[in-house]
Amino acid sequence: MEHAVTAVRPGSIADELSIEPGDVLLSVNGCDVADVLDYRRLTAGDNIELRIRKPGGEIIYEIEKDESEDIGLEFATFLMDNMRLCANGCLFCFIDQLPPGMRPGLYIKDDDPRLSFLHGNYATLTNLDNAELARLIDSRLSPVNISVHTTDPALRIMMTGNPRAGDIMDKIAMIADARLTMNFQVVLCKGINDGPALDKTIGDLANFYPYGNSLSVVPVGLTKHRGGLRHIEPYTTEDARGIISQVSAWQKKLRSAGSRFVYAADELYILAGLPIPGYAGYEGFPQLENGVGMLALFKREASDVLRRARCNGGPKTVDVVTGVAAHGFIEGIARDVMNKFPQVTVKTHIVDNKFFGGGVTVSGLLTGRDIIDALKGRLTGDTLLVPANALKAGTEIFLDDVIISDVSAALNTRATACAVNGRAFVKAVLKG
Secondary structure, three states, X not given: OOEEEEEEOOOOHHHHOOOOOOOEEEEEOOEOOOOHHHHHHHOOOOEEEEEEEXXXXXXXXXXXXXXXXXXXXXXXXXXXXXXXXXXXXXXXXXXXXXXXXXXXXXXXXXXXXXXXXXXXXXXXXXXXOHHHHHHHHHOOXXXXXXXXXXXXXXXXXXXXOOOOHHHHHHHHHHHHHOOOOEEEEEEEOOOOOOOHHHHHXXXXXXXXXXXXXXXXXXXXXXXXXXXXXXXXXXXXXXXXXXXXXXXXXXXXXXXXXXXXXXEEOHHHHHHHOOOOOOHHHHOOOOOHHHOOOHHHHHHHHHHHHXXXXXXOOOOEEEEEEEOOOOXXXXXXXXXXXXXXOOOEEEEEEEOOOXXXXXXXXXXXXXXXXXXXXXXXXXXXXXXXXXXXXXXXXXXXXXXXXXXXXXXXXXXXXXXXXXXXXXXXXXXXXXXX
């Protein structure tokens, strides 16, 4: 395949070779490049050959470089290929629970395992045959992040709505045989893949350790926009306690083999009203993308930076947006700040998620309009900290297309995005 160069990073190898936007990559080391996985694999060495077509003809560049050094070429799409769309009809799919009228990009269902390698996304692998999976394995990129949900073939076919979903254990075995690392995910649905089905899933996947590195157990997210979809009962406090007890028993059993392996999402501990495990209980935090260990890491980061922090100047008040789930936790960190710096007042504000419904309690799904409606007339500080995960990556746009400046204007304050980590939070509060 041919790939047109859209940009060249200044100062890069490609820039020094006078490769320019509009030039076309024809091959690397004599091999066709199907996508970004091929490109990264073929350009990873210290001696490579690029065949480039320029307006005046083809040129072959012989390049010597450090093995990990990037050449500096950019292409029209990150994948250098079309994205693989989801072929499933999962009964718990969050995108199916979105209201109408949102920006089109939010309704795109991707299930591309290449994004698993490159961005940490989770993929079901249902749209790959064994030949395609073998090509991905040959790229030697890991970890592979896999949405398993259940290892029971018939149950997985039912949950995903895809008759090809039943061979997941065979695909996992292929990846393990290649000695690539995998992280697994289970979206837990009450009365469907929990209880004995979850025990089977944990036991089956634990057998792949150490190549099976970790498993997260995450409760299904349910919005108020489930009209026409199968009814799924939300988990209760007692349910959450039972799931945590089940996971803890497996952790105790598996730890003697080298790792706790399976972890419950922070959301389950909050629902259960139980304390979050300590920092050491997450063994390197392999499942942060799934909300597993985020609060423990946040607390450690906040404590570390607070211990060394200084705050000069007079009294200040800072307002902070939180979702329902993390409010108590964020309020505790705020108290730690105020205890060390009495001149600082931190006011945490719970914002109920009216847009998606009360079943959605995480800060990352808050909308600008809900923030405005909840906080109108309630702010006393000059700064409002908004969790950055509520915004489209790299932008200041909420899910409902409200932007941060709209929030500032509506609430007569300076709203600013704060990265969702303890270090950034404490620094932002002290900065005011």
